Amino acid sequence: MPHEMTTTPGGLLLVLAVLVPFTGVLLAFALGGRNAQRVATLTVLAGVAIAIAIVAAMVRADGALVYLLGGWAPPLGIALRADGLALIMIPAIAVVILGIGVYARADFGTPAGVREARAPLVFWVLLLAIWGSLNLVFVSGDLFTLYVALELLTFAAVPLVSLDGRAETLRAALRYLLYALLGSVFYLLGAVLLYGAYGTLDIQLLAGMVRPEPATLAAAALMTAGLLAKTALFPLHLWLPPAHAGAPPAASAVLSGLVIKGSWFLVVRLWFDVLPGVITAPSAQLLAALGAGAILVGNVVALRQERLKLLVAYSTVAQIGYLFLMFPLAFDGDVAALARGGALAGGMLQAISHATAKAAMFMAAGLVYKALGHDRIGEFAGVGRALPVSVLTFALAGLALMGLPPSGAFAAKKLLLDAAGASGQWWWEVVLDVGGLLTASYVVLVLAHALAPAAEPVKPHAPVSRLAEVAALALAVCSLALGLAALGPAPLDALLPDPLDLKEFGSALLVLAGGAVLAACLGLRLPPLPAGDAVVAAARRATVAIGAAFVRADGALRQWPVAGLALIAAAVAFGAAMVPGG
């Protein structure tokens, strides 16, 4: 153990970051009805203030914040600890929660004179519960507390899926819960094995003790596979598309933007903080290979969706893959361990730009759905004129996701590309670039339909809230402007690439053009071909067959027995890949 752990100044803020949302949960539940929204509003404001205070305290302390619960030091006691990773996640999550809280006032508000319903109460309570659980995931310094936090997160997320109580959403929620439980039992088994081997679950103590021996390898493989099931990394994504597409838009934004980041963050904690020396190069390559599979399958299947919400859900499957590309790039071959550096910074930046952009995208999709009464992409002609702000939000969020400057994803991609170039792993450069193209393709596809002129003006079926539109747009702009942090103070300007480089705008145009070509090849419901060109017709038939094959493969992988076996196979594969020298 490097130094005696003590509570640092400002450590109490970490307790508040967890306690305040959960106090809000209890108050909102107890007061009920109309008061739930008021309690949620106050709690969100307080929580944002706490997040700012944590950032300020960490900048002042120039290091990690620690709080020892009850004054007991690990291994006997439990420590809350906020390091650089938590410093990135806590404020980003607070911003997204704030945006979703503003957006949801339109859908889940209970104005005076309207009968109170159950869905708004449940939504506000669960929104706060998810926030508290996520903060606990970010600041926990102990693998068992992390298990409890992860379970709280799942229990708060599952009912959000079935807020409207339709049979198909209940089914999606049950699938989500059961698969997540399978994942968490894998995680718990791994934690138990680690305790059996080392007698502690404290992350810092464990990091100093772990050796690559059988119990550690089994634990690492089980925990990784379990967390991947909860994150829905391909091919363990059976629950994600129906769950994220079936939930109400505000809930989808929470699930897609925030909830999956919890278990993803835990993989980062586990690999970088607990087991940096146990992780081998093949296991990191394997993790990123699953990510590459997610990018390919998720994006192509997204292109083949008829409904906008399913398209956005599949794009989440693909974006999850992106989040795992950093692992081999962060692997330092000289010391044979994962190192914190540019690749990790890129991965974290990717996560927060995805959180903001994807939440905004689901919100925009929800507004379009509300206005039209459907979200069939093929019938979107004229939407751009009827709902300019929502379509603009979708477009900006899309640009942010595909990594156009000055977005956060652009800076992240540059950092990852640099790391890949420096370590000679050219294949991940290819994956990163192809991923950008594929992302561009579905954004272009949707925009092409939405901006097409309609025969007669689209008459909104229901009015959309101006406030909700502004909240979604603000989140999209946040994601798009994240890269501008490079213009800010040191050390950010040294770390991040220049977002205003003209050359980058040129390559951005290339990405868009490439995306348009891909969309024209693989998209569903394309405009009719000019008659008589046999070569073009044959090419179209071939690309359609490829797209259909991806959809069929995805359908097969999302069968329960296949996904269950895939989970076990993933655990075995990670175990084998972590064997030293293997």
Next chain:
Amino acid sequence: MTDAATLFGLLAAALVGIGIYALIVNPQPLRKIVAFNVVGNGVFVLFGAIAHRGAGAGWGGDPVPQALLITGLVVAFSATALAVVLLLRLADEADSVSLAPEAPAPPEPGADQGQA
């Protein structure tokens, strides 16, 4: 002669194996929920065996796993309750409680050829 802790460890492994098999193979949600509990119990038995091994270090048994175990039981109980409630709601709303995904919609003939 194997000692009690090893025996309990093997028992735990058997429970986890049986539970995971049932969780994957059985299509009925209620059986999956029961199977999850079997796996969970396997993990708890393993934790108990590990606590007992602390006795080898000269203690009368390691209390930390027991404390964690109780928390784990509470979590597993909550998970089961949530799953059963979802299942009951599903049984009310739908004719069947199968978890089969919405049948992957077969592509409509002609949809791909871009009929306007």
